[in-house]
Amino acid sequence: MAPRHIAVIPGDGIGVEVTAAARAVLDAVAARHRLDLAYDEFDWSCRRYDHHGAMMPPDGIEVLRPYDAILLGAVGWPGVPDHVSLWGLLIGDPAGLPAVRQPASDPDLRRCREPAASRDARQRRLRRRP
Structure with missing residues (x-):
């Protein structure tokens, strides 16, 4: 199986x-x-913004386009307005990129199921709660 390529932006x-x-x-x-x-x-x-004046390079969307998914951490830093940090990394739907991958839309991830024994034990614990 070919690897799934994930762009990570901490x-x-x-x-x-x-x-x-x-x-x-x-x-x-x-x-x-x-x-x-x-x-x-x-x-x-935001550190990159302080040094280069932009959250990502001008071709950032094109750089991300070949990836299967994007893992985006939290952005924001004192001294950098929220509209700069958030809009500067607006990389999801407007670019046609899957910023969040839903398991139901990915055939490989659909196979991932919680083992029955673990699921049953968790359900028993939840039923015992008052």
Whole structure:
């Protein structure tokens, strides 16, 4: 199976930690379900804005277009207005790119199901709650 290519944009602050944790989860799911994931990380952040005057390069949308999905962390930094950080990384639907991949739309991810024993145990715990 060909690898799924994921563009990773950690962003700022907690975004770096969140994307690292999200990648660990994705890697665990991929290992369990024999998926091949390939990541490329981009430093498009408020720090980049401070140095270059833009959140991403002018050809950023075209750079992202070949990817299967985008993993976007959190953006925002003191001194950079929210409209700059958010609009500067508006990369989803307007560009025709899947910023969030829904499992129902991806045949490989549709195979990923919670094991029955784990699901049954979780349901029993939920039923016991008052």
